[in-house]
Amino acid sequence: VTSNPIEQLEWWQHDRLTYRGGSLHLGNRDLTWIARLQRHVPAFVYDIQQISNNFARPKAAVRAAGIEGRYYFAIKSNRHPVLLGHLAAQSVAGADVCSPQEALYALQCGFREADISYTGTAVTDADLEVTARLPDMWVNCDSLSQIRRLGALCPGREVGIRVNPSTGLGTIHYGGEKSTKFGIYRSEFRAALELARTSGLKVAGLHWHLGWGFDFSDASALDKALTECRWFVDQVQDLARINIGGGLGVPLRSDERAPDLEAWAKTIARHLRGYGAKICFEPGTLVAMDSGVLVMTVAFDEVKNGRRFVYVNGGFNLNPCPAFYDIRLPIVPVTLDPAIASDAGVWTQAAVAGNINEAIDVFAEDVWLPPLHEGDAVAMLFCGAYGASMASNHCMRGQFSEYCLV
């Protein structure tokens, strides 16, 4: 949160998300038009082209660092069929899936089986049956149990192993005191390799995930984490792929920085280029989060007990990031008179409250907003990932639309 209402409008604007003629535009489309169409129903708006563009940046950095990369979009972050169909048809990326249902859905949206990478958790026999029907899909095994059962179902199959390096990065990370549920730890890794051998699987890949929302401002942390990861790499011969997961963040506040992708790629290259494996990436947040907004309508704007509340026609059931993960996203007016945009004096701080009957349903605590009226539209930014894909019908407030700008 900046202390200046005008500055808070500046840091996030770029070519494809900016005010023009007093109206917020996403991907050159006027959001006032969508707000008018929608009126009574909140709408996610996705800039599909921006998601494609966002893949170009890590790809270029990886290429410049001399790494051969493969890219998989984490579809749990956003599985809108138009988006998935576009990524598949344009060969922007493959699909990173974490359930058999997501694997089948990726196929339904046009991804080729060989372009799907499946890394599950709590994998059941029923999940494995679907896996067996997809022999060209890549599978990373997350447990000894999965290795044993997959070997029995699919002898001879090449697989990866998800490992847990007991270290992490970012605002949500996977290190810590207690062991997390994910992957195979050092303590079980040799047993896993031996079990794969006796189960008839060929271990041709490794996978790890270090966390979420990291910007690599602390380059030594990545260095240290990859050093831990290399312990696993050094145990396996002839790796075809090393999958380093996702987790790269985007700046969500004016004081956060974008990840330095060049430094990131160089660090990865220094650690992993020598093994001759393809390096796989699973971006979700990095490519999708800044490519979508959630347009909502103001129900009313009222001071309660000395505190200003702007009430909107959506709730935390449409985007859990603010209430459940404490990730506070900027909220701005869709229509903004240039005179108001330049007059700091008419902006005051407000809480933006949703329409769910729980006290936690507050999107923003102290955001600067001009006076707003019933029916005015506001946009919550950075809603391209982990919004609609996690939505629920809590309080039967689950109705929303999704617009794909292509």
Place this chain on the structure above:
Amino acid sequence: VTSNPIEQLEWWQHDRLTYRGGSLHLGNRDLTWIARLQRHVPAFVYDIQQISNNFARPKAAVRAAGIEGRYYFAIKSNRHPVLLGHLAAQSVAGADVCSPQEALYALQCGFREADISYTGTAVTDADLEVTARLPDMWVNCDSLSQIRRLGALCPGREVGIRVNPSTGLGTIHYGGEKSTKFGIYRSEFRAALELARTSGLKVAGLHWHLGWGFDFSDASALDKALTECRWFVDQVQDLARINIGGGLGVPLRSDERAPDLEAWAKTIARHLRGYGAKICFEPGTLVAMDSGVLVMTVAFDEVKNGRRFVYVNGGFNLNPCPAFYDIRLPIVPVTLDPAIASDAGVWTQAAVAGNINEAIDVFAEDVWLPPLHEGDAVAMLFCGAYGASMASNHCMRGQFSEYCLV
């Protein structure tokens, strides 16, 4: 969490939820049978009769305290149509709704319009249009804006006002430093009454909600809260109803106690009986939480890095209480050999992990469990409220069934 694996099986058992012949029974039905039917898909199982029975306890306490009560089931806690149809047909309770969608759904399930009480937040013009079509539904206004707009639509209507006493009770409560989004505070209350008058509404009721999960072990806290609330009651003539919301909890651990409903009712009577209004109650958790379980299948049971994990075929998207509210619910085997049930030596502590690819997706951290195998069923208790009604399709792991035992 108790330190004794056998004791942890005892405190929650009662007539309608107990082991018989080595199998967990809910409402006299064998959950092993449901687990076998379901196998690949998690299932909520609700004991409809238990929910009805649970209404009898607060009703008896209220009657004994000399209060005339009205009861509304908070349908946001569980809106299964069979449950709602039963409550309506048997006249167990009316429906407490918090959105127009819930109001219409309550009608669809058989509730009479006059037996619906609507207390919304962030109420839009579109919401008010539905309200106007339901003249016999009771409405509690949550803001000055709602009073003004409802008055314009429905002149002459009798309404309630939701007030905010700036105080709260329980594990989730509505007091605190910052003003919450709910209700009308003291500072705006006289303006609200005046606005109602000039808008042509007749204020015939008050509503407040004090929190969630309270047991009244601190009787003086309720006393203090109701003293705050009475300030509002004293400002209004001829109140037809005073609605004191919901929030009464049930014990979720062996060291928690059930609310003393007699003391609770007597305290309410002492404060509110003299006003001649009907006292309205909106239980959700109190009546529904202990009347449902979530049956899941074990994917596998494995030690990772020295920590035991039992992986199940459901995730936090089916019940957000553990991951998002840190409300840890007991998890027990559905089938339990009596020899194992009495031999503490074979039980060890485990984390119970779900099938969502997020580190927070762990239902329990250190629960005692006997050895479990792929396909064994476990039941998470206290899933009759705020489970299915908040479920999402995150990671496309959203499939579940619901069984209503009637």
